[in-house]
Amino acid sequence: MTRAQAEKRIRELRDQIREHDHRYYVLAQPVITDQEYDKLYAELKKLEQEFPDLVTHDSPTQRAGGEPAKEFRPVHHAVAMMSLDNTYNPDELREFCERVARLLPGETVEYCVEPKIDGLAVTLRYERGELAVGATRGDGATGDDITANLRTIRAIPLRLHTAKPPPVFEARGEVYMAVEGFRKLNAAREKAGEQLFANPRNAAAGSLKQLDPKIVAQRPLGTVLYGIGAVEGIGFKTHREVIEQLKAFGFPTPPLWWLAHNHEEILSHIAELQQHEAQLPFEIDGAVIKVNSLDQQRRLGLTAKAPRWAIAYKYSHEQAETLLEDILVQVGRTGNLTPVAVLKPVFLAGSTISRATLHNEDEIKRKDIRVGDTVIIEKAGEVIPAVVSVVQEKRPRSAKSFDFVAHIHGKCPECGSPIRRDPEQVAWRCENISCPAQLKRALEHFAHRGTMDIEGLGEVLVNQLVDQKLVRDIADIYSLTVAQLAALERMGEKSAHNVHDAIQTSKARELWRVIMGLGILHVGSQAAKTLARHFGSLDTLAAATPEQLMEAEDIGEVMAASIHEFFRNNRNREVVEKLRRAGVNLEAAAAERKTAAGAWSGKTFVLTGALGKFTREDATRLIEERGGKVSGSVSKKTDFVVVGADAGSKLDKARQLGIKVLNEEEFEKLLKS
Numbered sequence: 153m154t155r156a157q158a159e160k161r162i163r164e165l166r167d168q169i170r171e172h173d174h175r176y177y178v179l180a181q182p183v184i185t186d187q188e189y190d191k192l193y194a195e196l197k198k199l200e201q202e203f204p205d206l207v208t209h210d211s212p213t214q215r216a217g218g219e220p221a222k223e224f225r226p227v228h229h230a231v232a233m234m235s236l237d238n239t240y241n242p243d244e245l246r247e248f249c250e251r252v253a254r255l256l257p258g259e260t261v262e263y264c265v266e267p268k269i270d271g272l273a274v275t276l277r278y279e280r281g282e283l284a285v286g287a288t289r290g291d292g293a294t295g296d297d298i299t300a301n302l303r304t305i306r307a308i309p310l311r312l313h314t315a316k317p318p319p320v321f322e323a324r325g326e327v328y329m330a331v332e333g334f335r336k337l338n339a340a341r342e343k344a345g346e347q348l349f350a351n352p353r354n355a356a357a358g359s360l361k362q363l364d365p366k367i368v369a370q371r372p373l374g375t376v377l378y379g380i381g382a383v384e385g386i387g388f389k390t391h392r393e394v395i396e397q398l399k400a401f402g403f404p405t406p407p408l409w410w411l412a413h414n415h416e417e418i419l420s421h422i423a424e425l426q427q428h429e430a431q432l433p434f435e436i437d438g439a440v441i442k443v444n445s446l447d448q449q450r451r452l453g454l455t456a457k458a459p460r461w462a463i464a465y466k467y468s469h470e471q472a473e474t475l476l477e478d479i480l481v482q483v484g485r486t487g488n489l490t491p492v493a494v495l496k497p498v499f500l501a502g503s504t505i506s507r508a509t510l511h512n513e514d515e516i517k518r519k520d521i522r523v524g525d526t527v528i529i530e531k532a533g534e535v536i537p538a539v540v541s542v543v544q545e546k547r548p549r550s551a552k553s554f555d556f557v558a559h560i561h562g563k564c565p566e567c568g569s570p571i572r573r574d575p576e577q578v579a580w581r582c583e584n585i586s587c588p589a590q591l592k593r594a595l596e597h598f599a600h601r602g603t604m605d606i607e608g609l610g611e612v613l614v615n616q617l618v619d620q621k622l623v624r625d626i627a628d629i630y631s632l633t634v635a636q637l638a639a640l641e642r643m644g645e646k647s648a649h650n651v652h653d654a655i656q657t658s659k660a661r662e663l664w665r666v667i668m669g670l671g672i673l674h675v676g677s678q679a680a681k682t683l684a685r686h687f688g689s690l691d692t693l694a695a696a697t698p699e700q701l702m703e704a705e706d707i708g709e710v711m712a713a714s715i716h717e718f719f720r721n722n723r724n725r726e727v728v729e730k731l732r733r734a735g736v737n738l739e740a741a742a743a744e745r746k747t748a749a750g751a752w753s754g755k756t757f758v759l760t761g762a763l764g765k766f767t768r769e770d771a772t773r774l775i776e777e778r779g780g781k782v783s784g785s786v787s788k789k790t791d792f793v794v795v796g797a798d799a800g801s802k803l804d805k806a807r808q809l810g811i812k813v814l815n816e817e818e819f820e821k822l823l824k825s
């Protein structure tokens with residue numbers, strides 16, 4: 153091969169390898185096998201050995217190059233790396249929103265809600281598109297130069313994915329160790345008699361402090377970028393645009409995020425985030441809430457330590473001690489077998505707890521939890537409590553260790569079908585897709601008040617219907633007759649009629665409720681509403697590609713993939729067809745399609761002066777709920793100006809333009825009308 157040919161081939165190989173790294177480490181959608189990848193890599197390596205002068209610093213073979221360092225050079229951050237203020241409960245979060253509203257009088261504020269990744273803050277500086285410096289936060293002003301270590305993380309592009317890179321681009325985010333990788337690393341260290349890392353965060357920190365990048369290269373580190381530092385040559389209007397740009401440059405970005413308009417919406421997204429916590433590849437210690445508009449961010453400014461435009465919502469972890477009396481294995485809606493602790497009832501964070509999750513087989517082993525132990529349980533936010541540890545000193549001799557598979561005799565405790573554990577996954581699963589337990593959970597979810605709202609179709613009736621094989625999927629409830637229902641034990645003629653009516657009535661429910669009722673993994677009420685609005689019908693939704701799904705507001709990669717997969721499954725499609733034949737509404741009504749449908753649709757309000765009866769946020773929400781808009785400045789397009797005490801120039805302007813001015817009482821009346 154001539155030098156020119158080698159040069160061409162080397163370029164091709166590097167492009168391909170970069171592309172496959174991105175697909176594998178960032179998108180988690182590899183298109184070639186590991187062997188095929190290794191072959192490309194080996195070919196590149198060989199050519200570079202033959203033509204050493206063609207080796208460049210940004211070649212994929214050079215990630216773990218270089219000699220171990222003696223120490224890390226200090227790096228001064230051009231833009232300080234700030235920390236965040238913390239909140240721990242809804243009240244503190246509301247205060248944050250109120251402060252933002254106070255500082256931006258009369259303006260509508262949009263917030264982004266993101267996971268708070270429990271890792272290490274890093275900054276990656278790209279000069280003319282090439283990774284030049286990677287550093288830790290340090291004290292915020294100066295950090296350590298850990299470029300050589302960061303280069304080994306294959307999710308970090310050595311070069312930005314763009315033909316026209318900006319002169320300077322600093323990406324900021326978090327390096328973490330994936331939970332699975334952490335477990336494997338610790339297991340290997342245990343075997344080798346080495347000291348164990350306390351948690352994934354410590355393991356990630358320990359890895360980045362290694363002086364030898366070759367060791368770092370073997371650590372399963374990942375990264376998520378969620379912000380920028382110094383940037384030249386590109387401008388952004390919103391935080392969302394920043395994230396989109398990071399993604400386009402080839403960085404991993406938060407896989408879940410939401411937009412919100414007030415503190416209630418923020419809280420509901422935080423709850424959704426918590427529900428998805430287990431599916432994230434990294435550990436989180438809460439959520440981060442950021443004002444979306446960069447102009448508003450700039451005007452809100454910073455305090456000495458943290459920005460005023462962002463806040464962390466940390467999960468508070470309230471704990472209690474109690475006795476573990478037994479362990480049950482439950483089958484979930486998706487077939488996962490979950491070990492559940494039966495506890496001596498104990499009061500914790502506002503309620504009495506008698507059950508707690510033990511997560512999975514590995515967790516029980518890792519924490520060495522035995523029946524008869526005294527355990528510490530913890531409640532993080534609203535979610536189900538979990539057993540976190542054992543009080544070893546209180547272990548009785550009679551405490552029995554728990555063998556997950558033996559306990560259920562190697563079979564699904566509900567239907568007796570074989571169970572399977574994917575080596576990649578932590579959970580055992582029931583292999584039977586018609587497992588009655590799965591169906592029961594699915595039906596309960598479908599009929600729930602927050603979903604299709606079918607009164608009378610609760611746990612007891614669901615169990616009867618499934619056990620007597622009267623329903624085999626959620627759509628079957630629509631063919632139940634009054635006679636069938638009345639024949640069930642403890643069911644009177646009257647209740648049978650009522651339930652039958654409730655089922656029939658539910659056929660006309662809004663589309664979002666049906667979407668939610670299908671039980672698609674990750675799709676909660678907010679997402680279901682967005683999907684109904686964006687796609688307008690179940691058929692359009694079912695036909696959407698992951699890319700089209702991501703065009704809908706707030707729908708990220710994880711959710712898009714899950715929705716897409718759901719509708720590729722034949723059984724799920726059959727259920728949808730049955731729902732259609734039963735006459736269930738699968739279209740969004742006009743009101744559901746519009747973002748802002750309501751009596752005040754098209755009307756613009758300006759709030760000014762100190763309102764006494766409402767917070768600005770509440771007033772904004774009340775207006776938006778009715779379809780109106782809130783604007784920051786008075787113009788000819790303004791319909792109403794709502795004035796509080798000490799209103800100034802905006803009131804003058806409104807008078808000048810002859811715009812209707814309302815005091816708070818009049819505004820209240822308008823709300824009620």
Ligand code: IVH
Nearest residue numbers: 234235236266267268269273326378440459
């Ligand atoms: S934004 C100027 N977003 O949490 C504000 N930080 O406790 C910069 N963190 O220093 C931070 N996930 O290291 C932001 N989605 C996220 C985050 C996040 C984790 C870390 C970050 C920050 C620390 C504050």
